[in-house]
Amino acid sequence: MNVHQFHPQVAFGDAASNQVLILQKLLRSLGHVSEVFCEQQPFVFEGKTHPLADYERYTSPDNVLLLHYTIHYSESVMSWLRRIPDRKVLIYHNITPHHFFAGVNAPLAEAAQRGRRQLGLLREICDAGWGVSAFNSRELEEHGWSNLGVMPIVFDPERYDVRPSRSVMGAYGDERTNVLFVGRMAPNKRIEDLIVCYSYLKRHVRPDARLLLVGAHGGMGRYVAFLERLVEELDLEDVIMPGHVSHAELMAYYRCADCYLSMSEHEGFGVPFLEAMHFGVPIVAYEAAAVPETLGDSGLLVREKAYPAIAELIGLLIEDKDLRGRITCGQSTRLRDFLPARAKERLRTLLSDVEAR
Amino acid sequence: MSEQWLEIRDTSVDAEVVRRRVRERVSLRHHESSWAAQIDPGPEDVVDSLREGMFDSAAKEPVAVEQQDCDIIPRDYTIDWRVPILGPIHALIRRVINAEVRRYLMPALERQSYLNREFLHTLNDLREENDRLRRRIEELQGDHQESPGP
Numbered sequence: 001m002n003v004h005q006f007h008p009q010v011a012f013g014d015a016a017s018n019q020v021l022i023l024q025k026l027l028r029s030l031g032h033v034s035e036v037f038c039e040q041q042p043f044v045f046e047g048k049t050h051p052l053a054d055y056e057r058y059t060s061p062d063n064v065l066l067l068h069y070t071i072h073y074s075e076s077v078m079s080w081l082r083r084i085p086d087r088k089v090l091i092y093h094n095i096t097p098h099h100f101f102a103g104v105n106a107p108l109a110e111a112a113q114r115g116r117r118q119l120g121l122l123r124e125i126c127d128a129g130w131g132v133s134a135f136n137s138r139e140l141e142e143h144g145w146s147n148l149g150v151m152p153i154v155f156d157p158e159r160y161d162v163r164p165s166r167s168v169m170g171a172y173g174d175e176r177t178n179v180l181f182v183g184r185m186a187p188n189k190r191i192e193d194l195i196v197c198y199s200y201l202k203r204h205v206r207p208d209a210r211l212l213l214v215g216a217h218g219g220m221g222r223y224v225a226f227l228e229r230l231v232e233e234l235d236l237e238d239v240i241m242p243g244h245v246s247h248a249e250l251m252a253y254y255r256c257a258d259c260y261l262s263m264s265e266h267e268g269f270g271v272p273f274l275e276a277m278h279f280g281v282p283i284v285a286y287e288a289a290a291v292p293e294t295l296g297d298s299g300l301l302v303r304e305k306a307y308p309a310i311a312e313l314i315g316l317l318i319e320d321k322d323l324r325g326r327i328t329c330g331q332s333t334r335l336r337d338f339l340p341a342r343a344k345e346r347l348r349t350l351l352s353d354v355e356a357r
Numbered sequence: 358m359s360e361q362w363l364e365i366r367d368t369s370v371d372a373e374v375v376r377r378r379v380r381e382r383v384s385l386r387h388h389e390s391s392w393a394a395q396i397d398p399g400p401e402d403v404v405d406s407l408r409e410g411m412f413d414s415a416a417k418e419p420v421a422v423e424q425q426d427c428d429i430i431p432r433d434y435t436i437d438w439r440v441p442i443l444g445p446i447h448a449l450i451r452r453v454i455n456a457e458v459r460r461y462l463m464p465a466l467e468r469q470s471y472l473n474r475e476f477l478h479t480l481n482d483l484r485e486e487n488d489r490l491r492r493r494i495e496e497l498q499g500d501h502q503e504s505p506g507p
Contacts, residue, residue: 103412114425192408196400204386226411233403287364297366300375306358307401312382313363316375323370330367 001355003032004058004086007068008077009040010049013247015153015271016070016093019132021048022154023066026344030351039077052080061085064354067126071095072115081125088126089354091151092119092136094268094290100188104223119143128354132269135290147357149350155274155338160251168252172240177209177318180257180281182250182272183264184215185224185241190286192230193263193305199234200311206318209238214253216244254279259314262286263305270294274338277331282317282324284310298334300327427473430466 005024010017020036027034035058036049063086070093073081081088098112120143123129128147131137137148172178179198183189191213198211217224224241231239245253260276262285273294276283283299285291292301300317302310317324336342363379365372 110425192404196404199400222411226407229411230404230407233407234400292364295366297368299367301364301366302362303364304358304362306362308383308387309358309362309379312379312386313375316378316382323375326369327367330369 001032001062001064001351002034002058002060003027003064003066003351004035004037004055005066005068006037006052006055006077007070008038008073010036010038013244015269016068018156018159018271019091019093019153020068022156022340022343023347025156026154026340026347030344030348032351039074052077055080055084059084059086061087063087064089064351066091067122069093069095069115069119069122071111072118073122078118078121078125081122087354090122090126090129090140092129092131092140092268094132094136094139094266096186096188096266100186100266104187105219108219116143119145127357130350133290133293135293136268147353149353151346151350152338152343153269153271153274154340154343155271155278155335156340157278159247160275160278162248162251164252164255165246165249166252168245168249169255172210172212172256173252175208177206177258178212178256179209179259179261179314180212180214180253180276181261182214182253182275183262185213185217185220185227187220187223188264188266189215190263190265191223191227193286193307194261195227195230195234195236195239197261197263197305197307197310197314198239199236200308201314202236202238204308205311205315211236211239212253212257213239213241214245214250217241218244250275254281257281258318259284261310261314262291264288264291267291267294273299274335277328277335280328280332282327283331284313284317295331296334296337298327298330427477428470429473430463430470 005020005027007016007020010020024034024036037052037055037058038049039052065084065086065088067081067088068091072095095112095115098109098116101109101112119140123140123143123145128149129137129140129145130149130151131140132151132153134150137150140148179194179201181189181191181194185191194211194213198209202209202211213227227241242249254275257276257279258281260272260281260283262270262273262283264270264286265288267289269290273283273285273291277298283295285295285299285301286305287301287303295301300313302313317327360376363372363376365375
């Protein structure tokens with residue numbers, strides 16, 4: 001059986017694109033012929049992916065085509081999907097609810113709305129839907145989908161076997177306390193809550209602390225301006241917002257981190273949690289959306305945004321090496337669930353279900 | 358803060374002990390008073406006031422009409438039918454019909470799409486203006502209430 005994949009735009013450093021490439025490796029190791037097709041293809045992926053027009057040569061009712069869905073598909077993709085006879089499985093990475101972008105980025109709010117509406121149309125085109133978390137699958141179910149499965153993000157440790165950036169290590173790899181968050185500077189991530197939490201930490205618990213907010217700013221100008229203004233109003237020092245960083249720089253930020261803090265209110269999965277687990281950084285996260293599911297039995301989940309208490313919890317984690325060791329050990333155990341060996345078995349089972357239908 | 362504000366599922370860690378230690382630290386540091394009371398305004402209040410000023414309250418409403426909905430042109434549509442025996446003649450006729458239909462239809466659809474987009478822009482401008490005026494009325498009402506009577 002040929003199992004191909006489609007993702008509208010394969011981009012470097014994007015979680016869904018990384019998943020596409022890892023799944024391709026797994027599919028090939030399971031003996032399937034597997035190619036990746038996309039509408040927009042940056043030059044770095046030339047040779048690894050094919051333009052969508054090439055799919056005419058591959059299409060067949062015997063194929064399974066995995067469709068990665070992160071925001072919405074263009075009308076031409078929708079009509080192409082209706083036309084081809086392949087069996088189709090939607091891999092749902094989730095769409096941030098549009099209301100988070102209201103007043104910040106109107107086109108993105110529109111796109112998110114459109115994407116959610118499109119889920120209803122895709123239900124009629126696809127044979128099955130796999131969420132990257134059970135949270136995402138439940139959302140598909142709410143949109144009337146059946147034949148659901150869960151195919152979590154696969155964590156490939158080889159990708160992280162990269163020398164960390166010297167300049168970042170030099171700047172932040174000292175004895176001071178580094179609290180890290182990784183993710184796009186977007187309103188659903190509630191970066192302002194991280195800043196409030198940090199203000200308590202810095203003023204009362206760990207005056208040596210730094211807040212490292214690592215993630216792209218693209219399209220979020222108004223929100224980033226709001227965050228910068230907040231930092232200024234609170235008169236906070238050492239809030240570092242480097243924007244989009246290279247892979248080597250990202251590795252360095254994780255290596256410098258003493259604690260990973262998330263106050264996000266919407267995550268369809270949360271790849272940075274797996275990265276923090278990999279680098280042995282204890283996680284403190286707000287319990288929302290797919291976050292508890294990704295952490296499993298590991299990490300520290302806060303159910304209320306009690307900022308002074310969260311700041312004290314971070315202080316305790318940094319001071320109590322035994323507690324820190326237990327938490328990171330639990331996280332390492334959890335990470336094993338996302339390694340390629342387990343994912344391969346899960347993928348095999350899900351594909352045999354599709355084939356049996 | 359409720360008793361269950363922190364969840365630790367890791368069985369190697371005693372969640373109750375961690376919660377108790379955090380509670381003790383909070384109490385010790387603040388002599389059993391809340392932090393927010395010591396800082397005026399508290400960081401949470403600063404967030405709220407900044408958010409109000411920066412993100413328009415009207416913009417929090419869901420987007421009712423999308424830019425894409427203004428475009429009513431079926432851009433991918435072509436008249437198509439499959440009669441393989443006709444071969445090149447069939448292809449030629451199809452091309453001519455498509456071109457003719459487009460010649461009549463497209464300018465009208467383009468004009469309507471343009472009007473739709475203009476209408477949406479105007480609607481959005483009016484909504485913003487309406488919101489600005491509403492805020493101004495609220496300000497004036499506030500001033501009126503605060504000012505001493507005659």
